[in-house]
Amino acid sequence: MAVAKEKRIILKYADAKGYSNDLPCYLEHGGYDMLKKAVKSKPEDICEEVLKSGVRGRGGAGFPTGMKWKFLDRKSGKPIYLICNADESEPGTFKDRQIIYKDPHQLIEGMMISAYAIQAKQAFIYIRAEFFEGARILDRAIAEAKAKKLCGDNVLGSGYSCDIVVHRGAGAYICGEETGLIESLEGKRPNPRIKPPYFPAVLGVYQCPTIVNNVETLCNVKHILEMGADAFAQLGIPNNTGTRIWCVSGQVQKPGYFEFECGALTLGEMIYDVCGGLNPGRSLKAVIPGGSSAKVLRADERFTGTLKDGTDFDWGVTDIPLDFDGPIAAGTMSGSGGIIVMDDSVDIVEALANVNAFYAHESCGQCTPCREGSLWMRKITTRMCSGGAREEDSDLLVSVANQIEGRTICAFGEAAAWPTQSFVAKFKDEFIAKANQPAPDDDAEGPARLRLI
Amino acid sequence: MSGNGKVDMIPIILNGEEVEVPSGINLIEAAQIHGREIPHYCYHPKLTVAGNCRMCLVEMGMPMRDRGTGEPVLDADGNQKIGWIPKPVIGCGTNVAPGMRVNTDSPLAKDSREGIMEFLLVNHPLDCPICDQAGECRLQEFAMDYGRGYSRFVERKNVKPKRTRLGPRVTLDDERCILCSRCIRFCQEVAKDDVLGFVDRGSYSTLTCFPGKELSNNYSLNTVDICPVGALTSSDFRFKMRVWFLKESPSICTESSSGANTLVESREGQIYRIIPRRNDVVNDTWMTDSGRELFKQVQSESRLTAHRSDGAEVTLDAAVARSVELLSNDKIAIVGSCNSTVEEQYLLRKLADQTKAETHLSGHFGDDDGLLLSADRTPNLRGALATGMVKKYPSDNLKPLALQLGKGDLKTLLVVNEDLFALGITKEQIKKAKIIYVGTHENETSKMADVVLPSLTVFEKSGTFINRNFRLQKFFQAVPGPAGLVPDFLVLNRIASELLGEVAESLGLESLWKEIGKLRTSCLKGIAYREIPSDGLALDPGKLADLPYVEGPALNFSPSKVKKAVKAKPKAAKV
Structure with a gap:
């Protein structure tokens, strides 16, 4: 059976020849059309679409995004904030970086649609300190978007206003934890908050309801709107909709980032077919499938059990499907999508x-x-x-x-x-x-x- | 709380036993009410919840309810099913809810606690033999309860600064710090002086002052009190005395009219430190740094220790006899003190009534700090009013006495603990009068006095004060006074009796209060000494509420509330 082909949605243009990260190029490729569509529709309809699409958070926990938005406390009357978590710091993960560096306007469009959907008063991009160039790119892109009324006051004449501020971190992994991020954004030490009571959707930044979403997640919102929730949900497999960007590093011949439909290929196919296999003469020893905090898999392990849909499975490590639920069934997690491969030379x-x-x-x-x-x-x-x-x-x-x-x-x-x-x-x-x-x-x-x- | 201000009681199941607890409290407090200790470090009842030490982890569950219908979910036997939270929860950050199941000693809770205890000790130095906190250290106490008894840690411990000066009164040993953040929260929330913070990360985190700042506010030593380990130490008390040798005597801070409740800690007649005593309606768990220094006056060089008559040291009997002689004429004035106890003020009033003397009083005022240092810098101005020693609210000088002196018709002045010359009286004015001085320390007045009756400091006697909230509070003798001195109220009682030609009855506070309780128009009417609780007795100030008190709103004190409380009282209830 032939290995599935990459299905690039989010990274569709990122590596295309001649594609640049400025606004004219993005507009040429149909950029901001979805924002134009969004501001003409009802915010709650967009939220409903996102919920229906079944899109799950790409930051690590895989929590359904539409559900997260539903938890927003709208009764308090406090302003709502949207934060893009661009503190990509899980070892083995380098997907958000591609989006920020190569296609920043896609993120901004996704954010503006999301901000409009949840009716955020202000949006932030919390970007890790090490992406100093990324922060510059985003700042420039936001300025471009503002000049064209795609962001900021009175977006596209709709009467809706929302500014995006890029906030640079100071080099701490913990700022990727959403409440730590919020503390840092407020100018404090990023000590995560205790939950309860400090759930961001209720008591987030400045004690106001806040949504924190990953870069890739927010980009997906644009595509959900473009395809429609039903078409988006058709991508991947049930409960694991859309595509995912996998970052493969370690001892493979061709490491890199690859966007596939969820569940379209197995871990083995990723390592041996997509990434060109291990170095000559080496055999697989272990794989960490979802960033360094995911539980390691030993090459000769076998996993048996029953999936949620009732089908029995009996997998070796290479049989684990690359989606959200597959690695969970194998006792680990897909996390942030950072696959770290170790061959037998590793101590x-x-x-x-x-x-x-x-x-x-x-x-x-x-x-x-x-x-x-x-x-x-x-x-x-x-x-x-x-x-x-x-x-x-x-x-x-x-x-x-x-x-x-x-x-x-x-x-x-x-x-x-x-x-x-x-x-x-x-x-x-x-x-x-x-x-x-x-x-x-x-x-x-x-x-x-x-x-x- | 329900609308009528009453606390609702709700049932919870604590360690399998159904108990009632007030709603709105957390699990640590709920367990404490029912005699179960949930160990904790970072939680402090008067500070916000940080939830960082994780020592108070307990097992918690709620009765399961059907999400659709809200009906209780029952198991096969028809019993309520419990949705146990798979992870342990922090007792400090979890509030009670009806039907909540809490296990403070289940295997999960115990295991969590033992794990935390081990973690807290891995990088903690074995300083106990030289640590000031030893004996009152939560880490030591819980290590006995939940510690392993041996260490699995064979690595090198972290090394951090051992004696950092955080401010003029506080020294930090960073190695001992368990990073509970109580001191940081205290500075932010109570002292409103945000100077402390952590630098560095993880186990290398270090408590420090922000650049260019120091911990110098007048409440800095409270951080030492609330430090659960020996990290923050009082630079003054450091290495002076092992705490288990110290005797604790309940006392009241005399620095100002806030009347902070304190413990005076002494050994063999010497005071080593003063720490606050919790009183939720007065000082919570705090006191000022300046108030903690007051015990140093006990051993001051200017302390009066001998009775004097006409410049010569004499016995108590001789000094009293001479005083009675001087007070026997009819042109007498008394200068009372707001530092005297209620009992002393009462006896001065009695003396004034007997001798028809006019009583003068001067207040001592400063600035309010909004917490525990109030604008009235004496502990018992309200006592002077309640006992009827004076009728009017005092000003900060003795001008009326100066006027009286100016007329030249005063022969004897009985001065209690005040320096006349600091209060607007000139030496010229009192040339013709004889002075009887009752006080603890030498001053210009005592130097000129014809009779000196040395008296005891607040640490050497027992009595009562009335604070700014009109709260009658007891304090107890902590250390013996200088040899040969007897409590002031006995001396005053003797003078009062001998003026009448009687022999003074032996008197105790109990019997004296039987007299005070008979004061007809006073808010002290009907009070028996032994019935004054250890945390004080709220008095009804009645008409006294309307005087021009100088204190502004502060911790647990609102001037308007005192007035309102009086006005709200139905007339029939007034006696």
Whole structure:
């Protein structure tokens, strides 16, 4: 069976020859037509379309976007805010970057339609600090759009006004967590808020109802309007509608980003067909399917069970369909779509040491389990890689991770705990073997020798 | 709360037992009412909920209801099905709801707590043997309850600054800090002086002052009190005394009319520190830094410790005899004090009635800080009014006395704890009068006095004060006074009795209050000393409510409320 072809909707023009990220080019390709259509329709009708399309959030959690919009507190009379989460910082993810850098007006159009649909008074793009060029591109694009009345006051003469402000982060992973993002946007330390009571849809930025959506999600809104909800829902498979941009990195021959209909291909097809397979002579060892916080999959694992629609499945790792529910059925998640491939040259303990170093570095430090647990796990795995491994470390690691999971203010706790839990559970033999490995030659340098990416 | 101001009681199932709790409270408070402790660090009843320590994790569930019909969902046996939340919830951030199931000691709750305890200790230094907090440290206490007893942590602990000066009175040990943010929230929410924050991330987070700022507000030491560990320490108390040796005596801050409730902590007759005592209608859990310094006056060099008569040190008996002699003529004036206790003021009034002396009083005023330092810088001005020692609201000087002196017809002045020369009297004016001085410290007046009766500070005696809310509050002796001194009310009682040619009855506060309670027109009528609760007694000021008090609105105090409360009273209820 031939592998499905890429279905580029969002990235349709991004890499097309001669396509530039300025307004004239975007307008030439039919840009802002959907905004024109939107401002002539009723906001609630657009919300209904989005709900009907079944589009799920592309940021990581996969929550239905239409449902999220429904939770907005409209009774309070407070202004509503829309925030685009462009703090793409999940290791292994680089999809939003393509949109921002290559097709910023698509995002702005998607945002303006969404803002109109939820009747937002003000919109923000919270962009990660490292995308300094991206912020410049967006600023320029917004200025262009404003000049043409596509954004800002009295959009297209409709009487609806909404400005978009680009706000740059300061280099913290936690700002991708929506309440942390909101705190940061308000000018504070991005300590995620406790929920309840601070659900953004009720008490978001400046304690007003707020919607936070991912870049790719907001772009999808434009296409839902263009195709109609029913046609959009036809893309992909039920409950996993539309396309998804997958970012493949790691030890494959042709890494990159690929837009496919949800469920159109399997993880194996992605690795071996789309990405040209592993390097010669190498075999697959492990895959992280949805950004570094998703649970790792071991190459020889098998997954059996029954899907929501009642069909039984018996998958190897390469059989897992790339959509929302497939990876969940395999006990992990598609997360932000960052597929990290590891071949047999990878030292799995070192890989976990890398992941743990990331989470220990990025923990905001607000709540105890994540703050202390993430650093403790990092200290353990770093020691293990520096010749100080003990056999009991694997159990200790899992125990520490278990003490984090489910007990933190935000989902960072899970993000930090899942890698350790899954790495140790699936590669326990390697963690134990580490204890019996001779110490590296030059022990004097200790942890400094460890190669952390 | 329902409309009539009454608190609704709702049923919850706490550890399998159905109990009633007031609506609107959180799980920590609800459990506390029923004798279950939910351990916590970051939660403080007087601060906003941060929910960051995660120590108060408990298991919670709600009765399941059908989403469509709202009918309760029952299990096969016809019992209410409970929708248990799969993750533990924080007790501080979860409010009670009818029918809520809360398990504070289920395996999940216990496991969560033990996990948090271990995390809090992994980077915490083993400083207990030299830590000031030892003995009153929540970390120590809960480590005993939920700690592992041994450490699984074999890595190196984080290293952070050990003695950072945050301000003139507070020193920070960052390694001990568990990042609960109580101090930050206190500065933002109560002291309204936002100077503290965290820098760096994760476990390397460090408490610090914002650049160019320091923790120097007059409430900074409250951060030391609410610090659940030994991170914030009082620079003054640091390394002075192990807290388990300290004896706690309930007292009242005499700095101003706010009457903050305090604990005076002493060992072997020496005071080491003063900390606030919780009183939700007076000072919550706070007090001023300046109020904590007041105990230093006890050991001051200018302290009066010996009775003097005509410049010579004499016995108490001789000093009293000489005082009685001087007060036996008919041209007497008394200068009372707003620093005296209700009992002393009552006895001064009695003395004034006997001798037909005119009583003068001066207030001491400053600026309101809107919290606990009120514009009236004395603890008991209202006592002087309630006892009838003076009838009028005092001004800040003694001009009426100056006028009286100017007429040249005053022979004896009984001065209590005031320096006449600081209050507008000249030395020329009192040349002809004899002075009996009753006070704790030497001043210009005491130096000129013919008789000096040294008296006890608030820490060395017991008594009552009436604060700005017209709340009658008790305080108790914390340390013994200088050798040979007896409580002021006994001295005054002796003088009063001997003036009548009688031998003074032995007197205690109880029996003295039997007399005070007979004051007919006073708001103190009918009060028995032993019935004054430890958190004070709200008095009905009656007509006294209308005097021109200087205090502005402040923490737990609103001048207009005091007036309104009086006016709202039906006439029949007035006695």
